[in-house]
Amino acid sequence: MNRRDFFALTGTAALTLATKKASADEIPLKKEFVGVLTDTTRCIGCRACEVACAEANGLPVPDVENDNALEQPRTPSETQLTVVNRHNTDAGEVFVKQQCMHCWQPACTAACLTNAMYKTKDGPVIWRPDKCMGCRFCMVSCPFSIPKFEYHSWNPKVQKCTMCWERLQQGEKPACVQACPADALMFGMKRELMEIARVRIYRHPTKYVHHIYGEHEVGGTGWLYLSAVPFEQLGFRTDLGTTPYPDYTREFLYSVPIILFGLPALLLGMSSLTQNHEEEPDEGIHNE
Amino acid sequence: MESYSYVNIFETKGLEYLLLICFLVLFVVLVRYLSAPKAPANKPKT
Amino acid sequence: MSKQKTLSSEVRAFLKFLWSEMKPRGKALTPFNVISVPIMIAGLVILVIRFTKGLGAVTNLSQDFPWGFWIGFDVVTGVAFAGGAYLITFVVYVMRVEKYHSIARVTVLNGLLAYIFYAGALVLDLGRPWNIINPIIGNSFGYNSVLFLVSWHFLLYMITEFIEFSPAVAEWLGWPKVRKFLHSLTLAAVIFGITLSTLHQSGLGALFLLAKSKIHPLWYTEFIPILFFVSSIFAGLSMVIFEGTISHRVFKDRLEPGAHESFNKIIFGLAKGAAISMFVYYFFKALIFIHEGHWSMIRDAWGLWYLLEVVGLVLVPCFMFAYGVRHRSLGIIRTASVLTMLGIILNRLNISVIAFNWNAAVHYYPSWMEIVVTLMVISAEIWVFRWVVTRMPVFGPSREFAFTS
Ligand code: SF4
């Protein structure tokens, strides 16, 4: 709590208005962030979401029937913004859909020096081609290694899930949520999704592990997961902590203006001290 | 799932202070070593 | 009318002078030229491919390793080595230790060129370099980004270093009045430059604070910025020793009589500074190591690698510097400076490339084309350096003394 209070006070590393609000819990949220709840116990591994995603984003559509892609673990790539992986766990086969987590205080937007990675006021994190200079710092910093770069293009894009930002503005749901036949994905306000997730856990306390991935991870994410087995078994990183990533550079960025104010004055003072010292005794003698 | 245990984040402080003392002592030694070049080598300046 | 004539003839004479200065001097077939020219041509060809086919065509970069040799070595390491400029200007212009005055110019020149070429190498690595104007002209300021800060500092620091160096340019062109004006800016530029250096040397480290989940815990610490700053001190000093030793051999004829002896004395002073700063740095490292309780980690290969960097290439050269100072041995000091530089290279590469995503299935290593381009950047820098020092008053006590005070 201490950290957060301090953060609210100084707000130096605050990224966008939106993330600032998210970190200062005492300020009432004017606009809520949206999110998606993934219930991995419901996912049947049909990969309809992959297909819908590719179609919505104009990327090569995977041949779900024949490509046997579930055999190997995959990560989202520059041509597939979301992938479904199969994990063999204590509870048998479990399928997990992976994509950008739409962090509440994203590392990628804190890293981006052109604001190309941008946390919209509604919550989805989007990438804006007219701003990006392709430095790939977002890729270095994202704790989930989500942004992907088109290395084989003279005019490369940084590809990542945008929660179908364009569709959301037209009042539609993300393409993957709409396509899911098993009701494994649910789109809504994160607050409501959290309630739904908790209700499911309380109703079936033995079915689910009592943890909602994304509630607090890296300061909370827009995308939430429910699971029947511990999240490590599903390939989730459980070592990321609950500190929002921008916090790691907060102290440094906070000290920058202090140094810029203080150091020149200090140096000037030192310089004038040595000057007097030198001028008074003798001109020519410098060597000890 | 979550359990609570007391985490002492200052566990290593004692060792750190020991290191600091070592450092200060050695630092004085180093500086003295550096600022007193061998007497004979100093005279025949080439 | 006659005035106009003299003006135009003056301009013509000036252009002629510039033109004659542009022409190369000295032997064409020196070993350095023979090696560097093919490298630079090859590098240019590779760059053409890089800008038409994309980064993937020439580099080994991958989704797991977005930053490779060009960032890790050219930019992050190169800038650390350029730290000599802010240190020497601090000692000469702020502390006014006249002993080091004779190397101030050449160090500033080195720093300036290092920033232009090595920090400039950043542009080669950008996927969408035409958008580089966005964070500069301000239609998209990402204030929240450490990289924003670092790139602005690069830019401003290049300008301040140019101002620091500009009196030499004015002397070369024979413009005493301009020189006087530029010289009056020196102190301000120096102070501003030191401040900027403090911030961007540490800022380069702060970039990696956001990669917390990816860097091996032996190297990740919240104190990376401080470590980067402190290590830039001895990185800069050993670079000055190393580079000075070489240029004093190569540019013997440009030196004033007696400069060689005075430079040897300077080396001892620099070595002293290096020894002390390395000692402090080593204990910083030890403190962090103890604080994080990494005892169990030094047993595997990563631990040995870590010990090689911290003990083998920091503590050992630190003692070598001290021994060299005490026993007045230039040879030991020079060896120590080379070891120190290796240690810096290793440290910077560890954080940015080697221990980054250390548990990835396929680890990155630079392609030969990335190395050729890096060598091209270095050769180009040396070419420009050579061009400048053979024309402008860079080495030794300059005419500066005649003008000031
Ligand atoms: S998961 Fe990565 S890319 Fe997505 S919002 Fe978080 S930091 Fe950004």
Ligand code: SF4
């Ligand atoms: S690659 Fe583009 S989006 Fe990513 S940090 Fe750099 S400028 Fe921002």
